Amino acid sequence: PIDGQRLWDSLAEMAKIGATAKGGSCRLALSDEDKAGRDLFVSWCEAAGCTVTIDRIGNIFARRKGHDDSLAPVVMGSHLDTQPTGGRFDGVFGVLAALEVVRSLNDRGVDTLHPVEVAVWTNEEGSRFSPPMMGSGVVTGVFTLDEILDKVAQDGARLGDELVRTGYAGDAPVDHPMHAYLEAHIEQGPVLEVEGKEIGVVTGAQGQRWYEVTVTGVEAHAGPTPMRLRRDALVAAAAMVQAVQRVGLETAGDPCATVGILDVHPHSRNVIPGRVFFTVDLRHPNADTLADMDRRFRAAVAAIAEQNGVSAEIADFWHFPPTPFAKPLVDRVREAAGGFGFSHRDIVSGAGHDAVYVAGKVPTAMIFIPCEDGISHNEVENISPADGARGAAVLFETLVATAGK
Amino acid sequence: PIDGQRLWDSLAEMAKIGATAKGGSCRLALSDEDKAGRDLFVSWCEAAGCTVTIDRIGNIFARRKGHDDSLAPVVMGSHLDTQPTGGRFDGVFGVLAALEVVRSLNDRGVDTLHPVEVAVWTNEEGSRFSPPMMGSGVVTGVFTLDEILDKVAQDGARLGDELVRTGYAGDAPVDHPMHAYLEAHIEQGPVLEVEGKEIGVVTGAQGQRWYEVTVTGVEAHAGPTPMRLRRDALVAAAAMVQAVQRVGLETAGDPCATVGILDVHPHSRNVIPGRVFFTVDLRHPNADTLADMDRRFRAAVAAIAEQNGVSAEIADFWHFPPTPFAKPLVDRVREAAGGFGFSHRDIVSGAGHDAVYVAGKVPTAMIFIPCEDGISHNEVENISPADGARGAAVLFETLVATAGK
Ligand SMILES: NC(=O)NCCC(=O)O
Ligand SMILES: NC(=O)NCCC(=O)O
Numbered sequence: 001p002i003d004g005q006r007l008w009d010s011l012a013e014m015a016k017i018g019a020t021a022k023g024g025s026c027r028l029a030l031s032d033e034d035k036a037g038r039d040l041f042v043s044w045c046e047a048a049g050c051t052v053t054i055d056r057i058g059n060i061f062a063r064r065k066g067h068d069d070s071l072a073p074v075v076m077g078s079h080l081d082t083q084p085t086g087g088r089f090d091g092v093f094g095v096l097a098a099l100e101v102v103r104s105l106n107d108r109g110v111d112t113l114h115p116v117e118v119a120v121w122t123n124e125e126g127s128r129f130s131p132p133m134m135g136s137g138v139v140t141g142v143f144t145l146d147e148i149l150d151k152v153a154q155d156g157a158r159l160g161d162e163l164v165r166t167g168y169a170g171d172a173p174v175d176h177p178m179h180a181y182l183e184a185h186i187e188q189g190p191v192l193e194v195e196g197k198e199i200g201v202v203t204g205a206q207g208q209r210w211y212e213v214t215v216t217g218v219e220a221h222a223g224p225t226p227m228r229l230r231r232d233a234l235v236a237a238a239a240m241v242q243a244v245q246r247v248g249l250e251t252a253g254d255p256c257a258t259v260g261i262l263d264v265h266p267h268s269r270n271v272i273p274g275r276v277f278f279t280v281d282l283r284h285p286n287a288d289t290l291a292d293m294d295r296r297f298r299a300a301v302a303a304i305a306e307q308n309g310v311s312a313e314i315a316d317f318w319h320f321p322p323t324p325f326a327k328p329l330v331d332r333v334r335e336a337a338g339g340f341g342f343s344h345r346d347i348v349s350g351a352g353h354d355a356v357y358v359a360g361k362v363p364t365a366m367i368f369i370p371c372e373d374g375i376s377h378n379e380v381e382n383i384s385p386a387d388g389a390r391g392a393a394v395l396f397e398t399l400v401a402t403a404g405k
Numbered sequence: 406p407i408d409g410q411r412l413w414d415s416l417a418e419m420a421k422i423g424a425t426a427k428g429g430s431c432r433l434a435l436s437d438e439d440k441a442g443r444d445l446f447v448s449w450c451e452a453a454g455c456t457v458t459i460d461r462i463g464n465i466f467a468r469r470k471g472h473d474d475s476l477a478p479v480v481m482g483s484h485l486d487t488q489p490t491g492g493r494f495d496g497v498f499g500v501l502a503a504l505e506v507v508r509s510l511n512d513r514g515v516d517t518l519h520p521v522e523v524a525v526w527t528n529e530e531g532s533r534f535s536p537p538m539m540g541s542g543v544v545t546g547v548f549t550l551d552e553i554l555d556k557v558a559q560d561g562a563r564l565g566d567e568l569v570r571t572g573y574a575g576d577a578p579v580d581h582p583m584h585a586y587l588e589a590h591i592e593q594g595p596v597l598e599v600e601g602k603e604i605g606v607v608t609g610a611q612g613q614r615w616y617e618v619t620v621t622g623v624e625a626h627a628g629p630t631p632m633r634l635r636r637d638a639l640v641a642a643a644a645m646v647q648a649v650q651r652v653g654l655e656t657a658g659d660p661c662a663t664v665g666i667l668d669v670h671p672h673s674r675n676v677i678p679g680r681v682f683f684t685v686d687l688r689h690p691n692a693d694t695l696a697d698m699d700r701r702f703r704a705a706v707a708a709i710a711e712q713n714g715v716s717a718e719i720a721d722f723w724h725f726p727p728t729p730f731a732k733p734l735v736d737r738v739r740e741a742a743g744g745f746g747f748s749h750r751d752i753v754s755g756a757g758h759d760a761v762y763v764a765g766k767v768p769t770a771m772i773f774i775p776c777e778d779g780i781s782h783n784e785v786e787n788i789s790p791a792d793g794a795r796g797a798a799v800l801f802e803t804l805v806a807t808a809g810k
């Protein structure tokens with residue numbers, strides 16, 4: 001029911017903005033590149049006859065009128081921002097598949113009962129500004145607007161100022177009404193590809209706990225300070241990085257444990273590091289197991305600090321519990337995939353998505369498509385055009401079934 | 406023979422420039438603060454009747470005429486630049502003790518046979534610009550002038566441009582003649598304090614090998630990427646940091662092994678690090694043992710890379726072999742200390758100093774004084790006024806004996 005070539009061409013066009021050396025994309029949230037990507041998306045929506053609204057956190061909603069336009073819209077969407085060395089499909093696929101659904105509704109003259117919207121959520125990645133999923137978090141009341149406007153980027157910029165600078169400080173209120181929410185996304189992991197499945201029917205997302213750890217030792221000269229007298233914050237932090245890895249390796253089910261940022265102070269070749277800051281990201285589909293990982297992580301950090309004569313502080317930075325999606329909507333995704341004869345399986349999302357926050361407010365479902373070698377958050381991230389078209393077709397069917405005629 | 410109070414007051418005055426929150430100093434090489442420190446020093450030298458010359462690498466030489474002014478000068482000196490969170494004595498003590506010697510020669514109307522000079526060497530610390538000991542390295546032919554002028558700082562500035570900007574791009578040639586070189590310095594380690602010795606008679610410096618290591622893995626999403634499929638550059642680098650520590654702990658004698666800088670790429674909380682850069686600093690007084698540490702370090706990095714499915718490249722960054730000082734001059738330092746009745750011991754320098762490079766060209770010796778808790782490269786670095794005065798007195802005696810009457 002959709003035009004796979006048109007979708008593929010739009011993905012290629014968007015990928016020109018913030019294109020990186022190795023074929024990926026860098027459109028950090030509210031950077032010049034993100035603005036350019038948003039502008040292109042808005043121009044496409046207007047060409048498709050949609051009315052575009054920007055809310056106070058910079059989320060974009062492109063609306064196609066419904067038969068009964070007083071009803072809450074069925075919203076499809078995802079995000080256009082990327083990681084620093086991100087791929088061409090993470091987020092973008094969900095946005096442009098949704099746009100392709102709207103274009104196809106136009107082509108076929110389908111008049112849905114509910115209005116239909118395509119949403120672009122602000123800063124899903126959580127890289128330049130952290131935590132992730134800010135736009136959807138504000139709309140669903142997880143965060144207050146003011147706390148998010150005041151977030152400061154790794155590069156020192158304030159989020160509220162960057163919204164103004166890029167022209168996306170809109171005036172629509174952030175309590176956007178929604179009847180239901182659908183998000184198509186690349187899997188970002190290897191499961192569908194390994195099992196040869198065309199569609200992932202996402203039943204929910206695993207829980208996440210993010211932390212910030214600060215290790216404090218004693219700065220001293222790397223030359224005349226005997227090894228036994230040192231309180232090297234980096235030697236201790238290195239043991240903690242390995243402990244985080246062990247928490248991941250020694251947990252049953254599908255655990256994840258990652259240190260993505262580590263900063264050394266004072267950052268001089270001949271000074272024993274006096275302070276190290278690092279971030280930790282723990283994930284598990286099961287709440288009890290995630291709580292157990294949390295306990296083991298904390299105990300390991302405390303023990304390593306003690307052994308190394310340093311102190312370590314753990315701050316809770318962000319978390320969400322394992323989040324199930326709406327069963328009737330998930331069933332509808334499975335039926336749509338089956339109706340087309342696509343091979344499919346149920347799957348739990350390893351990543352957080354805007355859908356996770358939206359699921360706390362309105363019925364929500366997600367559609368996964370395979371990505372090459374399961375690689376994501378990497379410039380070489382890739383999908384096949386046929387997989388993209390299948391995902392958009394399932395989105396079309398699910399949307400029409402949900403928005404009604 | 407010197408005025409301990411005047412020396413202490415000058416140290417306190419200099420410490421006001423680039424003063425840090427915890428009582429230390431931040432005068433990174435060729436920063437605004439370094440320039441202000443140099444300007445103050447030059448004004449003091451001119452007030453003491455010296456002629457000041459700047460060479461093309463920014464070294465400052467303040468000259469007090471000799472009885473036979475055609476003879477090569479006996480040079481005393483050290484450096485005014487500091488670490489990012491440095492102390493008030495590392496380098497500064499040697500410069501201002503030398504100035505105090507000149508002031509005392511003036512007070513006493515001593516007419517030395519050789520001219521006497523106080524040298525301030527450019528960028529000894531090697532923190533903002535690396536490697537260390539650049540000014541003395543250019544004067545002694547270890548580095549070419551052009552390669553050093555082209556060095557780029559951590560903050561992106563070019564050394565040659567910073568010399569011009571701060572007004573220290575002098576025109577004197579860099580092959581400065583010297584009859585002998587004497588450097589007073591804080592020990593920067595705990596030996597003198599622990600043994601209750603007032604003066605360290607420095608017989609030479611331990612050898613150093615500095616490296617840069619780049620670990621390359623595969624960036625991937627911290628969520629849906631199973632633990633067993635990861636090629637996490639940081640997990641591997643953390644094991645390497647611990648291996649460097651083991652090389653230090655498992656070597657006999659007085660080994661040092663330090664990782665001072667470690668940078669993670671792409672530096673995002675939810676991306677498995679694809680690349681890590683870190684620096685390594687290995688030291689030992691014995692050349693064969695240092696070579697053995699080098700071998701063990703390389704073998705450990707290669708084995709860890711292999712185990713973790715990542716690649717690791719080691720680049721040699723800087724090195725100097727264990728360097729003995731000139732025996733007759735060292736004997737003279739020991740005699741001067743003994744002559745005053747100061748308790749003393751022979752000691753090998755754990756740090757590199759400008760004296761190490763100068764020792765390759767002219768007879769060289771160093772005088773160490775204790776520092777509190779052996780702590781250096783730290784804002785809390787401290788000495789007692791009495792120890793400072795004793796060090797300057799030994800410098801005075803050794804200088805007079807070397808410069809002749
Ligand atoms: N899809 C995605 O990368 N979301 C960001 C939040 C997360 O790391 O799970
Ligand atoms: N004294 C001193 O800190 N010198 C810098 C070179 C080194 O780290 O040994």
